Amino acid sequence: xxxxxxxxxxxxxxxxxxxxxxxxxxxxxxxxxxxxxxxxxxxxxxxxxxxxxxxxxxxxxxxxxxxxxxxxxxxxxxxxxxxxxxxxxxxxxxxxxxxxxxxxxxxxxxxxxxxxxxxxxxxxxxxxxxxxxxxxxxxxxxxxxxxxxxxxxxxxxxxxxxxxxxxxxxxxxxxxxxxxxxxxxxxxxxxxxxxxxxxxxxxxxxxxxxxxxxxxxxxxxxxxxxxxxxxxxxxxxxxxxxxxxxxxxxxxxxxxxxxxxxxxxxxxxxxxxxxxxxxxxxxxxxxxxxxxxxxxxxxxxxxxxxxxxxxxxxxxxxxxxxxxxxxxxxxxxxxxxxxxxxxxxxxxxxxxxxxxxxxxxxxx
Numbered sequence: 384x385x386x387x388x389x390x391x392x393x394x395x396x397x398x399x400x401x402x403x404x405x406x407x408x409x410x411x412x413x414x415x416x417x418x419x420x421x422x423x424x425x426x427x428x429x430x431x432x433x434x435x436x437x438x439x440x441x442x443x444x445x446x447x448x449x450x451x452x453x454x455x456x457x458x459x460x461x462x463x464x465x466x467x468x469x470x471x472x473x474x475x476x477x478x479x480x481x482x483x484x485x486x487x488x489x490x491x492x493x494x495x496x497x498x499x500x501x502x503x504x505x506x507x508x509x510x511x512x513x514x515x516x517x518x519x520x521x522x523x524x525x526x527x528x529x530x531x532x533x534x535x536x537x538x539x540x541x542x543x544x545x546x547x548x549x550x551x552x553x554x555x556x557x558x559x560x561x562x563x564x565x566x567x568x569x570x571x572x573x574x575x576x577x578x579x580x581x582x583x584x585x586x587x588x589x590x591x592x593x594x595x596x597x598x599x600x601x602x603x604x605x606x607x608x609x610x611x612x613x614x615x616x617x618x619x620x621x622x623x624x625x626x627x628x629x630x631x632x633x634x635x636x637x638x639x640x641x642x643x644x645x646x647x648x649x650x651x652x653x654x655x656x657x658x659x660x661x662x663x664x665x666x667x668x669x670x671x672x673x674x675x676x677x678x679x680x681x682x683x684x685x686x687x688x689x690x691x692x693x694x695x696x697x698x699x700x701x702x703x704x705x706x707x708x709x710x711x712x713x714x715x716x717x718x719x720x721x722x723x724x725x726x727x728x729x730x731x732x733x734x735x736x737x738x739x740x741x742x743x744x745x746x747x
Contacts (some may be wrong), residue, residue: 436688438498441491442576443535443687449572475571480578492579496543503646503694505541510729511700518638518701519555525599525701526590526632527559529642530620530726532609534651534680536563537689538644539582541696542601547581560593562602566674587631594635604628610676611655611666617743618648618730622723626712629719636706639718641699641725645737650689653680695737699729 453472459465499505509515515525529538539561545552546559562585568574583589590600603609609621632639656677657666669677682689702721707714723746730744 432501435498435502438495439502439688442495442499442540442580443689445576446570446573447687449570472571475575476569480575484579488575488579491576492543492581493548495576495580496540496548499537499540500544503537503650503689503691505538505694505696507541507545507696507698509698512698514701515640515698516553516556519597519599520553522597524594524597524635524637525640526594526628526637527599527601527640527642527698528604528628528722528726529601529644529696530603530605530609530622531613531618531644531647532603532605532607533613533644533647534610534653534678535689536603536647537650538647538694538696539563539601539603540580541644541694543581555597556599558593559599559601562590562600564607564674587627590628590631591635594631594637599637602628607670607674607676608667610678611657611663611670612747613648613653613655617745618739619745619747620726621747622719622726623747626715626719629722630710630715632704633707633710633715633718636704638704639702639722639725641702641722641729642696643699643726643729643733644694644696645733645739646692646694649692650694651680651682653678693737695733697729697733699725 449472452468456465456468456472460469518525527542529536542559542561545556547557559581561580561582563577563582565584565586567577567582568584585602590602593600604625605621606625609619612619612621629639631637655666656669657663666677681687683691702718702725704718727744727746730739734740734742734744
C-alpha cells in the first residue's frame with residue numbers, strides 16, 4: 384500500500400511494470416468474480432506463479448533478511464564490509480521515512496499489492512461504499528476497524544487497490560493510512576517497505592492528527608492482545624476493553640466503519656508462549672514490552688510464507704458518530720457496543736458464503 388499516486392516512472396522499471404500487468408488484470412478479475420459469484424472459493428489461474436511467491440516473500444520475509452544481515456555483520460566484525468553494512472542498517476533503522484516516497488519504492492509496493500491479491504486470493508467487498516466516499520469528500524474521516532487480527536494482519540493489503548491505485552478513487556481517500564504496531568518500524572528495510580505500503584506506526588497523537596485533517600485511518604482494534612487470545616477452534620475478537628479508538632472517533636467526529644476479514648486466521652499455524660511454560664500474565668507483560676505477541680508461526684512448507692487461504696474482507700455500513708470534545712465513559716462504552724454489534728452483524732450476514740457457517744465468533 385502506498386499513498387502516492389505516481390504517473391511517471393523511470394525507464395528502469397518498465398520491465399517491472401510489464402510483469403505486473405498480467406497480475407493486475409487477473410487480480411481485478413478475481414475480485415469481481417469473488418464478490419459476484421463464487422465467494423468462499425479460491426479461483427484457478429496463476430496463484431502459484433513464481434512472481435506472486437516473490438512478491439509475498441518480499442513483503443513478509445524482509446525482516447528475516449534484515450536480521451540475517453545483522454547477524455552476519457556482527458559475526459565478521461571488524462571487517463570493513465561488516466562495519467559498513469551495520470552502519471547502513473542502523474541508518475535505515477533510525478532515519479525517518481518521509482514523503483514523497485521514491486518511485487521505485489512505490490513500484491515495489493504496487494507489485495506486492497497485486498501479487499498478494501492474486502496469491503491468496505484477496506478480495507474486498509463494501510456494503511455501502513458510496514456513503515464512505517461521500518463522507519470523505521465532505522471532510523468527515525472514518526476509522527475503519529477491521530477484525531480479526533490473526534497471526535499477521537494480512538488483510539490490510541486488501542484495501543490497497545481501491546484506496547491507492549483506483550482510477551476513480553477521490554484524492555482524499557488516497558490519503559488513508561493503516562496503523563500497525565510501532566515495533567515493526569524499528570526494523571531496517573521492513574519499516575521502509577511497510578511505509579510504502581501505506582502503513583504507519585500506531586499512536587494516538589498520529590491518528591488524531593490524521594483524523595483532524597480529514598484523513599481516514601485503518602486499524603485492527605484487537606491488536607497484539609487479540610493474538611494472545613486466539614484459538615483454532617473459533618474466531619476470537621478482542622474488543623470489549625478497546626475504548627481508545629472509539630473515544631478518539633468521538634473526539635474528532637470520525638465515523639466508525641466495521642470490517643471483517645474471512646480467512647485471515649487460516650493462513651498460519653502457530654504456537655503461543657504460555658502455560659505450562661509461563662503464566663498468561665507473564666506472556667501478556669512480555670507482549671506489552673516488545674510490542675509483539677510472543678509466538679512461533681508457520682505457513683506453507685513450514686516457512687513464513689502464508690497458506691493460500693482465500694481472504695475476503697467485507698466492509699460494513701458506517702456508524703455515525705457525534706463529535707464530543709470530552710465524551711463520558713458511558714457514552715464511549717455505548718458506542719463501542721454499537722460497533723461490536725455491527726461486527727457481529729457482518730459476521731452473521733456473510734459467514735455462510737465464506738465457509739464459516741459452522742464457526743463460532745467469540746467477542747472478548
